[in-house]
Amino acid sequence: MSAHVNAPSRTSQDLSESITGGVGESPSRPDGNLKVRGDYAYSSDLGAEDMLWGATLRSPHPYARITGIDVGPALAHPGVYAVLTHEDVPGDNRYGLKIVDQPVLAEDVVRFRGEPVALVAADDPETARRALELIAVDYQVLEPVTDPKRAAHDPALPKLHPDSGCENNLVRYQPIVRGRQDVRADVVVSGTYTLGMQDQAFLGPESGLAIPAEDGGVEVFLATQDLHSDRKQTARALGLPPDKVRMTMSGVGGAFGGREDLSIQAHVCMLAMHTGKPVKMVYNREESFYGHVHRHPAEMYFEHGATRDGELVYVKARMYFDGGAYASKTPVVVGNATTLGTGPYEVPNVDIAGWGVYTNNPPCGAMRGLGAVQPAFAYEAQMDKLARALDMDPVELRQRNAVEQGSVLHTGQQLDYPAPVGELLERARKLPMPPERDPAAEPDIRDLPGGAANTTHGEDIARGVGYAAIIKNVSYAEGADDYSTARASLQAVGGEAVAMVHTAAAEVGQGLVTVQQQIARTELGVERVNIHPNDTSVGEAGSSSASRQTYITGGAVKAACEAVRETLFERAAAKLGHTPPDLAVVDGKLVSDSHGVLADVVEILGDEVIECTREYHHRPTYPLDPETGQSELVHVQHAFSVHRAVVDVDTQLGLVKVVALDCVQDVGKAVNPDAIVGQIQGGATQGMGLAVMEEIQVSDGLIRNPSFTDYLIPTILDTPPMKVDILERGDPHAPYGVRGVGEPPTISAGPAVLAAIRAATGLDLTHAPAGPDHITGTAG
Template sequence: MSTTTTAAPHATGVGTSAQRPDGRLKVRGEFAYASDLEDEGMVWGATLRSPHPSARIVAVDIAPALALPGVVTVLTHEDVPGQPLYGMKVADQPVLARDEVRYQGEPVALVAADHPETARRALKLIRVVYEETPPVTEAEAALAAGQVVRHIRIRHGDPDSASARAQDGAREGAPALVVVSGEYEVGMQDQAFLGPEAGLARPAEDGGVEAYVSTQWLHDDQRQMAACLGLPLEKVRLTLSGVGGAFGGREDVSVQIHAAILALRTGRPVKMSYGREESFYGHVHRHPARIRLEHGATADGRLVFVRARLLFDGGAYTSTSQVVIANGSYFAAGAYEVPHVAIDGYAVHTNNPPCGAMRGFGAVQSCYAVESNLDKLARALRVDPAELRIRNAMTTGTVLPTGQAVDGPAPAAELIRRLRERPLPAQAEAGDAFAIPGGLGNTSHGEGIRRGVGYAIGVKAIGFSGGVDDRSTARVRLSLAAGEPVAEIRTAAAECGQGIVTVQEQIARTELGVEHVVVLPATTSVGDTGSSSASRITWMSGGAVKGACEAVRERLRAERGEGPLGKLLEAGPVEAGFEYAHRRTFPVDPERGQGDAHIAFAFAAHRAVVDVDVELGLVKVVELATAQDVGKAMNPLAVEGQIEGGSAQGLGLALMEELRLEKGRLRNPSFTDYLIPTIADMPSVPIDLLELPHPDSPYGLNGVGEPPTLSSTPAIANALRDATGLELARVPVRPDDLVTGTATGTERTAP
C-alpha cells in the first residue's frame, strides 16, 4: 500500500498538548473504574489465600462456608474446568492450589455470595489443614539448590584477558588499569497503583463468558482464561474496564480467571474487587536483586572491561522472570562503550511472593548498580563523575555487549552535558521549613545538613525483544454525524493512564484532518494490539492507527475522488484496517549472548541535588533535573507527566518504597507501612526534552514511560554518597543508613 500526504496540521493533532478525554472525569472523581462495575443479579466473589509461604495442603472442608446463608457456591482446585495452571510465559501457577502452597497469599478457594461481607465471612469458615514446610526465602540458597528460572550468559570481547592484563600491569610496574568492584542490592518494590484489582464476569448464552477487566493486555488474558476455562478463544470475550494505573502489575492475571469460573458455575454475573491489603498479595512486584560489578578503566578514565553477576529473586512462580533477568543482563554495562564484557544473570524461584513486570523491567536494578559503581570508579580516578560518563558514553554505532550496534539516536553524552550545565538550585532560605529535611514535622531546624549532587544515565530497549514478532492492529471508520465528519477508532490498546486514547485521537486528527474523533472501548473483538508495556504502545498502536487512517484516505480517494470530506462521505462511511509491525529482532545465542535482539533504545539522565541531615538521617531531595530523548513528543504535556511520574517512582525506590519480608511473610501490606512519595517528598523536576527522530518509528517517536525510572534512583543514591561519603550499597536508603559523623559533603549553616 502506498502512502499519501498527511493532512494539514491540526490544532490538537500530533505534537500538541491535547487534553485527555478522561481527564476531567478522573479529577472530579466521576470516572468509572473496574471497582465501580455493577450488573443485574450480580453476586460477589472472594478468594481464600494461604497464610503460609510453604506448606502441604492436608485437607480442605468447604461445608461450613456453604451452609452460611447468602453463599451461592464455594470452589476449590477440583472445580477448575480446564487447564489447572496459567502464566504469561510459562503455565506453572495454579488457578487454585492443589497439594501445596508456595507463597503467602496463594489462592486456595473461591466463594460467591450475595453480599461482599457475606463472602468475606464465608472465607473464614473454610477449614484448611496445612502442614508447614521450610520455606526457601534467600535467593543465594535457591541458586545453590538449582532453583534457576533462567541463566543469561553474555560474553563480548575478551574480558578475562582484560582482567589479566590489569593484574599483570600492576605486578610489572606498567600503567595498570584502575579496577573497582562493588555489590549492590535492590529491595522489592510494589507498583502501588491507584486502583486495586477488580473485574466483572458474566455467563453468555453461547456457553462462553464475557468479562470486563482491568488489564494491560486483553488478548493475553483471553488466551490464559480460555485455557483454564476449557473454552475456545471466541467464547471468552473481554472488554477493558477503567484501569487505575498499572506499571507492570496488571500484566499477570488476578481476578480474571477466578471471576469467570464463578460466573460459569453460578450462572450469574460475578464481581471481584480486592481491598488494598489483598492487592499487595494479588499481584507481582519488582524483583529484589543483588548485583556484583567490577569496572576496569585506564588511568585517564576510559572503560576497558565490565564483569557483572546479577541475581534476581523471582518468587514462587515464573511470571515474566525469564525476560526480566534477560533485560537486566542486556544492560548491565550501562549506557557506555565497553569493549570487554562478561555478564551472568540468574533468576531463581523462592517461596517469596511472585515477582514480574514493573516499570523499567530489570533495567532499573542493573542501572542502579552500574551507576553506583561508576561513581566509585570516578572517586578512585579522581575524575568528575559527569565527565567520566561523558567520556565513555554510547553513541550511534556503539556495539552493545550483545553484539548489536545502536543504529538510532544515542545522545547519552548530550543528556549529561545538559544537566551539568544547568544551574544548581539555591540553598534554602532561613525559616523555610518545607525546604529542609524534617522541617515540616519540626523534627529538624537545619542542623548538620550537608548537600550532595549526583548524576546517572540509563538506557533501555523499547518494545518486545529477542525475536518476538510484535504486531498491532487497528480499524478506523470515517462517517458523517449531524453533517460533520467523525472518525471512529477501534483497537485493543489498554489505556492504563498513560494517554494512549488521547494519542490515537491526535493521530486521527493529523492524518484525516477531522475534529471529531471517537476511540471505542478496547475489546478482544478486534485484532491483538499487544501489551501496554515495554514503552511500546504509542509506537505500535500509534503505527497501526496511522496506517489505518492512511488506508481510509487512500480508499476514499480511489473510490470517490477529490473534494470536501463532508461531500465525499455523503455516499456512506469508509472503513479500513491495518496491521503494523516493526522490523525483525532475533534471540541472543545462549553461549555468548550475541544477537540483534532489540528494535530501539531510549536514554534518560538525571541530576539529583539532595540535602541530608546526617545527625537524624533525614533527606530532602531539593531538585531532580532530567534530560531525555523522546524522539517526538506526541503530546508534550503527557510526556512531561510520564517523566515526572517515572522520576517519582525512582525517588520512592531510592528512599522509602520496599515490601518487607520475614521468612517469606509480608509485613507491610498497606499504605500505612509501605511508604510512597507524597507531594511533600517530591522536589522540583525540571525537564529537558530532546526530540531526535527515530528512523524506524511512526513520526520518529520513541518510548517514554520507563526510562525515567532507570536513572532517577541511582542519581539520588549518588547524591547521598556525595553528601555523606558513605557506601550506601542498598536501596531504599533508610535514615539509619545515613547517620554518620564522617560525612564529606558540603556543609551549610542552618537557615
C-alpha cells in the same frame, strides 16, 4: 489562561498542522472530563442486577502441602452461593505469561503466602469475607526456600517446580561475553549492590465484573494491561475457546506492570459461570499486595576496569533476581538486565551473567523499567566510584564512555539510531540549580528533611548533587513478534467527517487515548476522532508495557488511518474523474497545492463508511545466543535518559529531602509534549521512591508491610519540583521517529538520588532504598 502550564523546554519542531490537536501538540485527554466529575467507570465501580461478590481464600504459609480442604461450613452459610477449589477449575489449572507454571487455585502445594486456594461467591462482600473464615484447610507446613543464590546453585534445596525440567530452582540463566576475558586495567573498582522489592502501588485495586452469557461464554469487564493475554489465559483455565471469553476494558487506576499477570480474571469468571449470576471481585489494599507480582529484588556484584584517563576497559557483573514462587516475567528480567547491564556506555570487554530463580518469596514480575532498574543502581554507583578513584568529574567520565549512534553494545548489536547520551549529560549539567540554602535565614521546616515533624531547623544538613544516565530497551525483544492491531473508520456524521479508532490497547492513565486521537487527526485531517472502547472484538494490541504503545499501537493506528485515507482518495478519483498526485486531507477537505480545494470529505463519503484494519509489526529482533549472549539485534530500540538529583540530608537522623530531580530525555518525537512531561515526572517519582523509601519487607517468605501505612510511597511533600528537558532525535525505524518514554525516567531517577545522598554523606550506600538506618549506619 493557556493550558500549557510550566511548559518544558524542547528542541525544534517542524510539523505544520492545519487542524488542532494533531501529532506534536498537547490536546487534553478525551477521558478527562469524566475523570474530574467522578463519572469515569473504573473496574471497581461496576455493578449489575442480582450481582454476587467474590472473595479469595489465600495461603497463610509461604510453602506447605495441602492435606485437606473442607468447604462444607462455608457453603452452608446463609447468603453463600458458591465455594470453589482447584477441583472446580473447568479447564487447565495452569497459567502464566512466559512459562505456564501457576495454578488458578492451589492443588496439593502452596508456594507463597497469599496464593489463592479457594473462592467464595456471596450476596454481600461481608458475607463472602465471613465465609472465607469458615473454609477449613489443613496444611503440612514446609521449610520455605528464601535465599535466591542458594535457589540457583544448591541442589540440596527442594525443587519448587519439579516438573519444570530446570536445574535446581533456576528459571533462567543468561551469560553475555564479548571481547577479551583475560584483560587487566589500570584502575579497578568493585562492589556488591542490593535492591529491595518494590510495589507498583497503583491506586485502583484489582477488580472486575463477570457476567455469564447465554451462549455458554462469559462477558468480563476489568482493568488490565493486555486484554488478549488475559483472555488467552482465562479461556484456557475455563476450558472455553477464546471467542467465548469476551473482555472489555473498564477504567484502569494505574498499572505500572502490576496488571500484566492474571489476578481476578479466571476466578471471577469461574464464580459467574458456576452460579449463573454476575459476580464482582474487588481486592482491598492488603490483598492487592498479595494479588499482584512485584519488582524483582536483586543482588549484584559489579567490577569496572578503566585506563588512568578514564576509558572503560572491562565490566564484569554477576546478578541474581528473586522471581519468587512463579516465573511470571523472570525470564525477561534476566534478559533485560544482562543486555542492558553495562549501562549507556561503550565497553570493549564484557563478562556478565544473570540468574533468575524460583523461591517461596512473593512472586515477582513486571514493573516499570523491567530488569533495567536493578543494574542501573549498580552500574551508576560504579561509575561514581570509578570517577572518585580516577579523581575525575563523574559527568565527564560518563561522557567519555557514552554510547552514540554507531556504537556496538556488548550483545554485538549496533545502535542504528540516535543515541545522544553525551548530549543528555551536557544538558543535564547545564540545567539551572535550585537556590542554595541560606544558613542565615530562618528556614521553612517543610523544606527540610523531616519536614513538618520538626526534626531540624537547618543544623546537621548536608547537600549533595548526583547524576545518573541510563539505557532501556523499548518493546518486546529477543525474537518476539511484537505487533498491534488498529481499526480506523471515517464517515460523515451530521455534515462533518468523523473518524473512529478501535484497538485493544490498554489506556492505563498514560494518555494512549489522546495519542490515538492525535495520530488519526494528523493522518485523516479531521478534527473529530472518537475512541471505541477497548475490547477483544478487534485484534491484539499487546501489553501496555515496555514503553511500547505509542510506537507499536501508534504505528498500527497510523497504518490503519493511512489505509482509510488511500481508500478515500480512490473514491475521490472515482467520483471526480481525476485527482492530482499531491492530494491531501486538510480540515475535512480534499486539497492539493496545485488545484486548491477539490471537495469536502463528507461529499466523497456520502453515506458510506470507510473502515480499514491494519497490523503494525516492528522490525524483527533475534534471540540471544545462550552461551555468549550475542545477537544481531536483540532490542528494536533503546531509550536514554539522564537525571540530576539535589538532596539535603540530615546526617544525624538519616532523613533525606530531595530538593530537585531534573531530567533530560530523548523521546525521538514528542507526540504529546505535556503528556510526556507528566510521564517523566511520574516515572521519576517512582524511581525516587525506590531510592529512599519503598521496600516490601519480606522475611521468612512473609510480607511484613502490606499496607499504605507501612509501605510508603512518595507524597506531594516528599516530591521536589522537577524540571524536564525533552530532546527529539527521531528514530528512523519508528513511526514519526518516536522513542519509548514511560520507563527511562523511573530508571535514572533512583540512582541519581542515591548518588546525591552519597555525595552529601560520603557513604557507600549499596542498598536501595537507603533509609535512615543505612544513612546513620544502624542498618542490621
